[in-house]
Amino acid sequence: MSIxxxxxxxxxxxxxxxxxxxxxxxxxxxxxxxxxxxxxxxTHYSLxxxxxxxxxxxxxxxxxxxxxxxxxxxxxxxxxxxxxxEYLKKEMLIYAKDNLSKDGExxxxxxxxxxxxxxIAAELGFVATxxxxxxxxxxxxxxxxxxxxxxxFYITTMKDTFDLYQYRRVLWRGFNHELKGDGELKFSEEExxxxxxxxxxxNVDLDLKIAVIAPDGNFVSYCGMWYDKDAGFAxxxxxxxxxxxRKMGLGKAAVLEGIRRVRELGAKKxxxxxxxxxYYSIGFRPFLMATLWKEKR
Numbered sequence: 001m002s003i004x005x006x007x008x009x010x011x012x013x014x015x016x017x018x019x020x021x022x023x024x025x026x027x028x029x030x031x032x033x034x035x036x037x038x039x040x041x042x043t044h045y046s047l048x049x050x051x052x053x054x055x056x057x058x059x060x061x062x063x064x065x066x067x068x069x070x071x072x073x074x075x076x077x078x079x080x081x082x083x084x085x086e087y088l089k090k091e092m093l094i095y096a097k098d099n100l101s102k103d104g105e106x107x108x109x110x111x112x113x114x115x116x117x118x119x120i121a122a123e124l125g126f127v128a129t130x131x132x133x134x135x136x137x138x139x140x141x142x143x144x145x146x147x148x149x150x151x152x153f154y155i156t157t158m159k160d161t162f163d164l165y166q167y168r169r170v171l172w173r174g175f176n177h178e179l180k181g182d183g184e185l186k187f188s189e190e191e192x193x194x195x196x197x198x199x200x201x202x203n204v205d206l207d208l209k210i211a212v213i214a215p216d217g218n219f220v221s222y223c224g225m226w227y228d229k230d231a232g233f234a235x236x237x238x239x240x241x242x243x244x245x246r247k248m249g250l251g252k253a254a255v256l257e258g259i260r261r262v263r264e265l266g267a268k269k270x271x272x273x274x275x276x277x278x279y280y281s282i283g284f285r286p287f288l289m290a291t292l293w294k295e296k297r
Contacts, residue, residue, distance in 0.1 A: 003058055003065070003088065005095075010053030014202055018042055021057070022203075024064040024082070026230050030271065032111050032133065032290040033069065033078040036226040036235035039203050041072050045194040048073045054099045058088055068096040075102030076292070078109050079117075090120045097124075097295075109133060111290045121293045131292035134275035136284040138259055140268055143283035145260040147253045152215040155257050159206035161213070164195040170211065170219040174240020203228065210258045212250045218242070221250035225258035227267055234262040236272040252282045 009017040025035035041047060051074050058066035058081070066081040066088045077096040081088050097106050108126065110117050118128075149155070158167065165187050172178070172185040185191075199206065208225035221241040227234040236258065241251040259270050272279050275286065 003060055003085075006057055006059065007053055008055035008057055008069075012047065012049040012052050013042065017057075020064050021055075021067060021069075024067060026228060027082060028080060029231065030135070030233065030288075031080055032109050032288075033071070033080055034235060034271070035228060035231055036237060037071060039226060040237060043197050043201055044072050045198070046072050051100075056092065056095050056099065058085070058092070060085070066092055068092045068100065070100050073102065074100045075105050076107050076109065086116060089117050090124070093117075093120060093124060107131075107292045107294045109290050110293055111288065113288070118293075125295050126293040127296045128291045128293050133273060133290045133292075134286070135288045135290075136272050136274060136279050137287045138270040138272070138284045140259070140263045140270070145256045145263065145283075147256045148249065149212075149253050150248055150250075153220075153248075153250065153253075154213055155253065156211050156213050157207050158199060158209035158211070161211065162199075162206070163219070164192055164199070166211070166219040167199070167209075167222065168192075168195050170222045170242060171238065171240050173242045173244075174222065175238075176243065179243060208234075208258060208261055210254045210261075212254050214245065220245040221254045223251070223254035223258045225262055225270075227262045227265055229266055232266075232268060234259070234267045234270045236270060239272075251278065255279075255282060 009015050022035055022038055025038050054074065056068035057064050065085045068077060068079045070077055077100045079089055079092040079096055093108060096108065100106065108121060110121060168187060168191060169185050178184060205227065208227060210223045210225065211219040212221040214220040223239045224237050225234055226237065236255060239251060239255060262270060272284060
């Protein structure tokens with residue numbers, strides 16, 4: 001077995017390397033960094049495009065078996081391998097520390113059940129912190145996807161109602177930008193282009209991008225759903241509800257409609273990276289935690 005290291009291409013976007021790494025994540029299955037996170041990252045407006053060439057790849061006969069990456073921006077890293085290649089993780093963590101830091105800051109996300117990787121991190125001078133990532137599962141064979149909608153509201157999708165302004169508006173308001181004092185969304189031409197990139201791209205099914213429309217015609221809740229039949233599970237990202245329309249069951253309706261649709265496509269379970277009570281209340285169950293580790297100082 002001859003493992004070769006190389007860097008990811010310096011070219012951002014949908015490249016040959018993008019496909020190779022995505023295939024790796026599909027094979028890997030559920031982990032602290034999944035195929036949907038990769039899809040989301042590669043076209044996200046906040047991606048540090050100048051840093052993608054620092055992502056590290058380990059290959060066995062030209063097949064990616066290990067990846068050291070970040071999520072949109074360096075500083076916080078993930079080191080993942082296919083089963084049987086876990087012995088690479090020490091080398092990968094050293095590489096990530098030396099190449100994926102940001103302004104001298106570096107941390108690594110490690111699953112709480114990965115005791116061997118914890119040992120490696122501790123040996124290299126890292127300690128666990130209280131910062132956590134949480135994954136929760138919705139089991140389609142155990143939980144109902146039924147929901148009710150208030151009168152005058154209805155479900156649509158980005159396939160049926162392709163409105164980039166409304167898409168960005170509901171996320172802007174839903175993530176409380178106006179409540180935080182950032183003002184109303186400035187939907188510039190650049191903003192529209194970035195929104196279009198996140199929607200019109202490979203591996204995106206617009207029929208799984210769910211929105212709730214209010215009587216005034218605005219999107220007031222949104223759920224993005226990602227699904228690949230080869231992975232077998234779907235992922236929820238992102239979910240947002242306009243502050244003026246919360247506590248009405250609209251977020252629940254958007255998420256459960258998305259889950260209903262991926263069930264029809266063959267999904268057996270759905271994952272969300274959250275421990276919010278909202279998700280538990282509509283049927284998600286706690287599954288896995290990962291911890292942020294930093295160098296001891």
